[in-house]
Structure formats: structure tokens, C-alpha cells
Amino acid sequence: DTGEGVRQLVHEVVAAHRLAIDPDAVELLAGLLGADRGVSRGEIEKLCLYKGATPGAITPADVLAVVGDTSAVGLSSVAFAAADGDAALLDHEFTLAQAEGHDAVAILRVMAQHLRRLARVQAAMGQGRSAREALALLKPPVVFHQEPRFRRQLEAWRMARLSQALGVVTEAEIACKSGGAPPALLCHRALLRVAAMAGGRRRD
Numbered sequence: 001d002t003g004e005g006v007r008q009l010v011h012e013v014v015a016a017h018r019l020a021i022d023p024d025a026v027e028l029l030a031g032l033l034g035a036d037r038g039v040s041r042g043e044i045e046k047l048c049l050y051k052g053a054t055p056g057a058i059t060p061a062d063v064l065a066v067v068g069d070t071s072a073v074g075l076s077s078v079a080f081a082a083a084d085g086d087a088a089l090l091d092h093e094f095t096l097a098q099a100e101g102h103d104a105v106a107i108l109r110v111m112a113q114h115l116r117r118l119a120r121v122q123a124a125m126g127q128g129r130s131a132r133e134a135l136a137l138l139k140p141p142v143v144f145h146q147e148p149r150f151r152r153q154l155e156a157w158r159m160a161r162l163s164q165a166l167g168v169v170t171e172a173e174i175a176c177k178s179g180g181a182p183p184a185l186l187c188h189r190a191l192l193r194v195a196a197m198a199g200g201r202r203r204d
Helices: 004-016 023-032 037-051 060-066 072-084 087-099 104-126 131-135 144-156 159-176 183-199
Strands: none
Touching: 004 023, 004 037, 023 037, 023 060, 023 104, 037 060, 072 087, 072 104, 072 144, 072 183, 087 183, 104 131, 104 144, 104 159, 104 183, 131 144, 159 183
């Protein structure tokens, strides 16, 4: 499953447990799951059991607390490497993500989410908020040990280049679904393009 199939599965399992889920949490799950329906269902079931009778809908923070230890950390490492412009580290993290069974679409979606989070903070800072205030708007928050790295990327990237990079990633996801070139190849090329953009970001 990818995309809409994962979203439908999420809603199906969550409804069976008589729980609610935030749209952002659904999108995060859609980016993390999908390589295997049985595995995806198991992860969603585990999430529902974790939430249990706790008041409120399932949030992105809940998703990261349960699914993040096996999925989000590895994929966020790919996204951070690309946004750093570190092609060698990117190759390493991409190889690890593939070895762990993450498909190309999942990797691209986490990359897109990372770029959107950078853009959201940039936009908030452009409206007069401090970096600390703007970072506080992110849900889920940046993982503590990754915050210095995220801040450095904020200082380096500009909104126009973030938009261009997001376009590259979006086009790659569409191409992965077209049945043409191997998705892994398309994904890797797109991530390398993002890394190249990061390498030229200070010239913006």
C-alpha cells in the first residue's frame, strides 16, 4: 500500500477501535507505512492500543512515540542528510532505509514533510516570530538532539529554494507511481537534487 491505500487502512483500524485521529497524524503514518499491509496494520493496531482510553484524538506525537522508533528516525536521517547537502551521508542513510524495507514513496514523503517544516518555520520567522517561537509551532516538535541541525538548515535555506526542492520531491513521487523507471532510482535522484540545492543555498 502507498498513499490513499494506507490512509484508508489507518481510518479503518482506528474506527474499529472507536478512536479518532488528527489529519496530520494520518499523513505522517501514510509516509511511514505502506511496504507491507500486514506490517502496516500491526503498527496501526499497536498505535491504537497505545492510545487506549486516553482522551483526545491520536496525534503526530503519538505516532512518533509508537512508530517513530522503527521508522521515522531512519527516514528523518535521510531527509536531514539531503537538506544538509551531504551527498555521501545521504547515500549511506538511503541505503540503510532501503535495507530496512522503506519504499521510495515513504522516503520522499518524509523528505517533503521535512522541507515543509523548514518552510513553516521560515514563514513564521518572516512574520516576526523568533526562531524559538517559530519552532514551537511545529507538531510534532523537532527531536531534541536534531534541533541544532534543524536550526542550521533554517539559517541556510531560503523560502524560494525550499519551494523548488519540494517541487522536485513531489514530481519524483508522481513519477514513482507512473510505472516507468524503478522507484528507488527516481527517489535517489530526487534526493541528490535536493542535496545539490542545499549545496548552493548560500548563494540565494
